[in-house]
Amino acid sequence: MSDNFPLGLLLSLLLLLICLSAFFSSSETGMMSLNRYRLSHRANSGEGRAQRVMHLLSRPDRLIGVILIGNNFVNNLAASIATIIAIHFFGEVSGPVISTSLLTIVVLIFAEVTPKTYAAIKPERIAYPASLVLDPLLKVLYPLVWIVNVISNGLLRLLGVKTLENRSDELTREELRTVVHEAGPLIPSRHQAMLVSILDLENVTVNDIMVPRHEVAGIDLDNDLETILAQIRTSQHTRLPVFKGDINNIIGMLHMRNAARFLIKKEITKAAIVQEAREPYFIPESTPLHTQLLNFQKQKRRIGIVVDEYGDVEGLVTLEDILEEIVGEFTTDVADQDRDVHPQGDGSQLIEGTASIREVNKMLGWSLPTDGPKTMNGLILERLESFPVGPTCLQIGEVRIEIIEIRDNLITTARCWLA
Structure with a gap:
């Protein structure tokens, strides 16, 4: 060395x-x-x-x-x-x-x-x-x-790589969903569910969560005045649509707070009721929830009338309905939903034909298709492609369905269970 x-x-x-x-x-x-x-x-x-x-x-x-x-x-x-x-x-x-x-x-x-x-x-x-x-x-x-x-x-x-500058670290919605799920104890499970629900608003439209027209409680001006006043005094809703003869002829939305202005008068007329009603706010049925949430905020509204492509009324949706998609149920409507699904001792469920498929999926953790009909009755009829003449059984995905009751061209009750 x-x-x-x-x-x-x-x-x-x-x-x-x-x-x-x-x-x-x-x-x-x-x-x-x-x-x-x-x-x-x-x-x-x-x-x-x-x-x-x-x-x-x-x-x-x-x-x-x-x-x-x-x-x-x-x-x-x-x-x-x-x-x-x-x-x-x-x-x-x-x-x-x-x-x-x-x-x-x-x-x-x-x-x-x-x-x-x-x-x-x-x-x-x-x-x-x-x-x-x-x-x-x-x-x-x-x-x-x-x-x-x-x-x-x-x-x-x-090799086709033009530059290494300005790399995009933006997350897609699905990637962000994965990040939320993998946050573990850093984000409580309740908050994770809320964040994921916000991401899902884009995939849900107002007709998925609306109250269908046959369940809408409203004031028909063709009824006599005493019936209308009794309906107003006993209403459990904050706002009622006002229409004449048919719900497609909606005149306005009456807030119960404004109803007090004419209820204290000695003489009450239908014109006074119409005067206190606010002009209706119409919503296309295909509007995504995240868009409608912003529209409610922009228009200073809390309720809207859902219409189809022909202008016919399909139902109504409220700001609370959209918020419940994010935070979960927080109103007394839960009791109404529970009436649509009845657990049985053998593990099956008795489900009303008018029950919302999305609500059934949420309550039971099922995966029934939601891209077509919105109710159990509509889903069953779509799969059968005809109206059943008697008790019928079928299977949709992993869910087996037995038609129990049919009334007035409507499947009113079906027994459902996982296969």
């Missing part, structure tokens, strides 16, 4: 180079394994080290370039020094082979697998401190990094 390079100095330098190799390897894995959304939140909160890391990750080609330049430099230098040491001990013939074998094992264990595994598990512990070194190192080696990036990016363009 030359006096200019004592063995102890070479061994110390070799150990240092292996440590530097471990640093660059762990830095690469740590930087790329960071949770970008947590990092972005911390950077936006003013955390300096997070902002420094965000700056480095804004150009991943430059970051990877400086890391790999450093890593390759120290690895090649380590290989040269290891060869010199091995030749000293084993000779010029066996030394290079032995040094290559031993150094490969040492680098693989101590400078690659171990540091990269640790960095993948604890990326923040590696990435934040490493940024203190990589940021100034990138400035020092920028000319060399720039040359390497020009060549490598040119090769990538030949």
Whole structure:
């Protein structure tokens, strides 16, 4: 061994180079394994080290370039020094082979697998401190990094990758749903359900949740005045549609708060009732819930009349109906829904024909199709393609259905159970 390079100095330098190799390897894995959304939140909160890391990750080609330049430099230098040491001990013939074998094992264990595994598990512990070194190192080696990036990016363009800048980290709705589900105890299950429900609003239209027209309670001006006043005084609803003869002839929406203005008068007329009614607000049946929620807010409304493409009234929907799709049931309507489904002792369910398929799915955890008819009666008739003349059995997906009662061309009751 030359006096200019004592063995102890070479061994110390070799150990240092292996440590530097471990640093660059762990830095690469740590930087790329960071949770970008947590990092972005911390950077936006003013955390300096997070902002420094965000700056480095804004150009991943430059970051990877400086890391790999450093890593390759120290690895090649380590290989040269290891060869010199091995030749000293084993000779010029066996030394290079032995040094290559031993150094490969040492680098693989101590400078690659171990540091990269640790960095993948604890990326923040590696990435934040490493940024203190990589940021100034990138400035020092920028000319060399720039040359390497020009060549490598040119090769990538030949493969169809035009640029590495401005990478999109936007999440799709399905990806965001996965993030919410995988949040675990960080987000309570109740809040997870609410967030997922908000994401699902786009897939649900107002005719999926509306009160169908045959269940709408309204004031028919063709009735005598005493009947109308008795209906107003005993109404359990805050708002009632006012129509003449048929619900398609809606005149307005009467708020019970405004009804007090004419109820205190000695002489009450139908004209006074109409005068207190607000003009109706009509909604196309295909309007997505997230759009209608914004429309309610914009129009300062809480209830709307759902109409089909021909302008006929299909039902009505309220702001509370949309909010219940997000937070769950919170009104007395739950009792009405429970009357549609009756659990039986054998595990089956007696379900009314007018029951909403979506509500049945939500209550029982079933997966009956909702892209067609909205009620159990409609779904059964669609599958049978004819009106049953007597008790009939069928299966839809995993649900077996036995028609129990038919009245007035309507399937009123069916027994359902999972196959």
